[in-house]
Amino acid sequence: MSGALADLAGEEVLLLPEHALYWPRAAALIVADLHWGKAATFRAAGIPIPPGGTGEDLARLDRALLRTGARRLIVLGDLFHARAGRAALETLAELGRWRLARTDLEILLVRGNHDRRAGDPPPGLAIECADAPAELPPFVLHHHPTESRTGYVLAGHLHPGVTLVGPAHLRERLPCFVVRPKMTILPAFGGFTGHGTVDPEPGDRLFAIVDQDILQLDPALVRGAAL
Amino acid sequence: MAISPILAASVRRKLDEARRGIFNGAEMAAVRPILETQARWSVLPASDELLVERVRTREGHHLFFYPVEGRLVHEGLAALFAYRIAQLAPISFTLAANDYGLELLSPEAVPLDEALEAGLFSSANLLHDIPASLNAAELARRQFREIARVAGLVFQGYPGLAKSVKQVQASSELLYDVFARYDPDNLLLFQAHREVLERQLEQSRLGHALERISGGRIVVQEVERPTPLAFALLVDRAREQVSSEKLSDRVRRMAAPLERAAGHIHFGRGGHRGFRSGG
Numbered sequence: 380m381s382g383a384l385a386d387l388a389g390e391e392v393l394l395l396p397e398h399a400l401y402w403p404r405a406a407a408l409i410v411a412d413l414h415w416g417k418a419a420t421f422r423a424a425g426i427p428i429p430p431g432g433t434g435e436d437l438a439r440l441d442r443a444l445l446r447t448g449a450r451r452l453i454v455l456g457d458l459f460h461a462r463a464g465r466a467a468l469e470t471l472a473e474l475g476r477w478r479l480a481r482t483d484l485e486i487l488l489v490r491g492n493h494d495r496r497a498g499d500p501p502p503g504l505a506i507e508c509a510d511a512p513a514e515l516p517p518f519v520l521h522h523h524p525t526e527s528r529t530g531y532v533l534a535g536h537l538h539p540g541v542t543l544v545g546p547a548h549l550r551e552r553l554p555c556f557v558v559r560p561k562m563t564i565l566p567a568f569g570g571f572t573g574h575g576t577v578d579p580e581p582g583d584r585l586f587a588i589v590d591q592d593i594l595q596l597d598p599a600l601v602r603g604a605a606l
Numbered sequence: 607m608a609i610s611p612i613l614a615a616s617v618r619r620k621l622d623e624a625r626r627g628i629f630n631g632a633e634m635a636a637v638r639p640i641l642e643t644q645a646r647w648s649v650l651p652a653s654d655e656l657l658v659e660r661v662r663t664r665e666g667h668h669l670f671f672y673p674v675e676g677r678l679v680h681e682g683l684a685a686l687f688a689y690r691i692a693q694l695a696p697i698s699f700t701l702a703a704n705d706y707g708l709e710l711l712s713p714e715a716v717p718l719d720e721a722l723e724a725g726l727f728s729s730a731n732l733l734h735d736i737p738a739s740l741n742a743a744e745l746a747r748r749q750f751r752e753i754a755r756v757a758g759l760v761f762q763g764y765p766g767l768a769k770s771v772k773q774v775q776a777s778s779e780l781l782y783d784v785f786a787r788y789d790p791d792n793l794l795l796f797q798a799h800r801e802v803l804e805r806q807l808e809q810s811r812l813g814h815a816l817e818r819i820s821g822g823r824i825v826v827q828e829v830e831r832p833t834p835l836a837f838a839l840l841v842d843r844a845r846e847q848v849s850s851e852k853l854s855d856r857v858r859r860m861a862a863p864l865e866r867a868a869g870h871i872h873f874g875r876g877g878h879r880g881f882r883s884g885g
Binding site: 418421425426427428429430431432543544545546547548549550551553571573587589590592594 | 665666667698699700711712713758759776777780781784785787788789792843845847849852853854856857858859860
């Protein structure tokens, strides 16, 4: 299986090129920042963004679920982008069909900043919601990357990315996992998401998503972890 | 503002005069030491010659071309040359252009002889090669910024309106990617391509420049260090990229030192502070 094996707080996990983290012992696939309905939110505001992104995101999610055999999906916040997108009928219908075909899958949303404005997902999607931090020892599930005394934090929110600078001034921008001593920050899952900035701290390890692979990067080669 | 075709032709004539030791007027007298250094380190091109300089530095393998046709034409030529060379073998370039010339910089040596033989300067197939090179260098993606704003895709909010529009903001690059992926026939994308072709690349001038180049002599100079003509291109950091290598191959070259370390890591077990690596 392509991906990088990591040991976080004594738990073996896999960092996957599908922008997800898999925790085998709990059979849990963990993702962050899906921003469902973002394109629909733009359309509701009169900005004609083409549809199609949601389907592609769901296909990638399915690939990760299938590959890992996960029975649980944990979303570390920002499931829906905004209230308008959450209410968009075409997006909801697509998500509803997807959910109906996967009734065995347990889904937990740890609310993020966008979720507070968008509201909880419609009950039909059967998504359990909890405020951050949610404890799932040894992990503490957060949206904002906030360290915790009670466990190892898994978070999102920052949409971390890196810019690699190589010979001949060649540059590549890649989404990445930021693995810290007490926290791992996941890349944004949604395809139609901007990318934020992470200042690599000493001791951070960066795992970039390169097509279908995960590659560990030397932080010294990374010029500002902004994408 | 890039120089006009008439001014470009005059600059070529002045360079040719300098080559023959003629330095008329205060301006030419002022640049004389620089042009003489250029002649010593490389050559000054005659008006029917295209000078190509190859030089290797710590940054990589540089190819400098000096058609003296103005920056807009050079941006187009840089993308076109990079695209054509990249068709011969997997290679990656960054591009620079100014009013005098253009630069292709790559980590590996460029198969220049092969490229010249394959018709690097040919004005044939331009209708195919120019749009393909625009795509390769993502020039339309850059042009899309302006179009996205005019079309109202990038919404800055109304003046004086306090209500947040944060949830409907996205960068023009992200929008370009979304359109290119899910609505490739969108008229706004078409507009971006057309604007680059018409305004930025001045397609007819590009064709004329190629005809002029192919009608003259090509002078390839191996130089020991970047020459005075090369200098302004060398320090240009706002570079487009063209690559025929796979993303993973490009990244692997940049990230080579740590590649073997990937795969197995241990963090934060049992209150242990810091990292532990290993199997």
